[in-house]
Amino acid sequence: MAKVTLGKWTDKNESFSRKIKASRIEEGVGIDILAKKAGIKRTTYFSHLRNPEQITLGELRAYCNTLKIPAESLISAVYEGGD
Numbered sequence: 001m002a003k004v005t006l007g008k009w010t011d012k013n014e015s016f017s018r019k020i021k022a023s024r025i026e027e028g029v030g031i032d033i034l035a036k037k038a039g040i041k042r043t044t045y046f047s048h049l050r051n052p053e054q055i056t057l058g059e060l061r062a063y064c065n066t067l068k069i070p071a072e073s074l075i076s077a078v079y080e081g082g083d
Helices: 011-027 031-038 042-050 057-067 071-079
Strands: none
Touching: 011 042, 011 057, 011 071, 031 042, 031 057, 057 071
């Protein structure tokens, strides 16, 4: 499956990771549940937070659907460095 390429670690990657973490906490979704819905292991979730460029498109969709994050919000976190 295609990977979402964000490039080297940047403030935008950090913003993306913060958005995922905050949404998970806000929605009350445990790491194990999110990982299961994305079809990944718990360790892969933590790897995604450190290296968001490793997320596949399918995993990204699962994150958005499970955490009720509009795709536009994640896109703006990546491309604009904002919310």
